Amino acid sequence: MSVCASSLAIFFLAASKHRRPVDYCTCAPQSFLARGETALGPNGTATCARHPAVARVGSPGSAVRWVMFNVQGKSKNRRGTIAVLTVACLIMLLAMxxxxxxxxxxxxxxxxxxxxxxxxxxxxxxxxxxxxxxxxxxxxxxxxxxxxxxxxxxxxxxxxxxxxxxxxxxxxxxxxxxxxxxxxxxxxxxxxxxxxxxxxxxxxxxxxxxxxxxxxxxxFADNFSGFRLPNADATLPVLPIAIDKKAWDALLAGSGTDQWSWDDHAQRPRCGSDGVLELSLFPARVGAPGNWGTLRIGRNNNSTRELSRQIREGLNQQDLEPYGGRFELGKDSTLVVGGDPGLSNAIRDDLESIIGQPRVASLYAKVAGQGSNAQYTLVGFAGVRILDVKLTGPQDKRRVVAQPATVVIPAGTINRSAARTSYGVYSTPCIVQ
Incomplete structure (x- = not known):
């Protein structure tokens, strides 16, 4: 016991002074050998697994003295290496x-x-x-x-x-x-x-x-051959009205009047020029053909109430069902739709309610038949804005004044041929690249 106590005292004293210590381990070498907890140290001496920093001095069976290895020189070398590595890592870290x-x-x-x-x-x-x-x-x-x-x-x-x-x-x-x-x-x-x-x-x-x-x-797309609904609850801003294609071409060529203008700020038409020509639409009269007519889009027995709804709200899914859900030109770039070349005063309020609103009107190349049996051959579409409505008085004084306008539609069929089938009708602009 006295030997072990002296050994512990010497060990702690040497450790506190950071000098080479001499210690006497109390561990019995036989017990370590029995448990396999020893290893060979310098000069073939046995070392304690619990105290790897000391070497045994003596012979088996006697009091075992353990001397701590002197590793002070190696510690100094390791501290210098770590300093260099730390500086290198800091440089790399700062670069990153x-x-x-x-x-x-x-x-x-x-x-x-x-x-x-x-x-x-x-x-x-x-x-x-x-x-x-x-x-x-x-x-x-x-x-x-x-x-x-x-x-x-x-x-x-x-x-x-x-x-x-x-x-x-x-x-x-x-x-x-x-x-x-x-x-x-x-x-x-x-x-x-x-x-x-x-x-x-x-x-x-x-x-x-x-x-x-x-x-x-x-x-944006700007040449459409027809239109469709993006979803079942949507409507198309398409009027049940057809305009003579020749009259439209003449308007684009510069044949028209410029007596009206649209005030975006006040949201109403004004008398006066705005640089955009107007087209005066009038129905067929006795001895003279008209340049527009109403279309029966949807069911053949289209009533005035349905016509009024289509003017105010546009075409819905039920209106497009007879055409397969699409109101568009066929492979021959035409679409035949029944209509009426006359003009009823019953839709005056409906037309007045959409004054200034951009809408799509159909363009027809020819009309066959008379009265309610008329058949319009549609060949295109145009964006229009109604500015004035006069459906009372003598028939030759009745008119609807419209001018070209820009209309953005929710969905449509793009015409990829060289032929132009729509004017002023566009898709929603979007980022494509």
């Missing part, structure tokens, strides 16, 4: 942090430019439906300037907005191609526009600035 910060900033600026390009493209596409190209360019620049990328306002140059044709079959934008149904907006930060972005840590490697850009293509 710098790379992550710069890459995150680049992604942030590119995302901000993409948002600006998307916004400008959509706004310009909507403006393109009824505005000239210079105004469309101004719209794109205005919406882009409302965004910031990397702390700078996004400005568009004249070359950053391109007009062209979007081929939906191969999903490709063709700049400068006709007819124009798409535009591409490029938002950039480079030497030419808005300046390059400055990086934070990349200058250590010699890269101080970087060019970043994003682009968006917005497109």
């Amino acid at each position: 942090v710098g790379f992550a910060v710069d890459m995150g900033y680049i992604v942030l600026v590119r995302t901000q430019l993409q948002v600006a390009a998307d916004s400008a493209a959509i706004a310009a596409a909507w403006a393109r439906l009824d505005s000239p190209l210079p105004q469309v360019l101004a719209t794109a620049q205005d919406y882009a300037s409302r965004h910031v990328a990397g702390g700078k306002t996004v400005n568009l140059g004249p070359r950053d907005v391109e007009f062209g044709w979007w081929d939906s079959r191969v999903r490709r934008f063709n700049p400068g191609a006709e007819p124009i149904n798409a535009l591409r907006v490029v938002a950039r930060r480079d030497l030419s526009t808005n300046g390059r972005i400055s990086l934070f840590f990349a200058p250590v490697l010699g890269l101080c600035e970087l060019d970043v850009k994003a682009q968006a293509v917005a497109a």
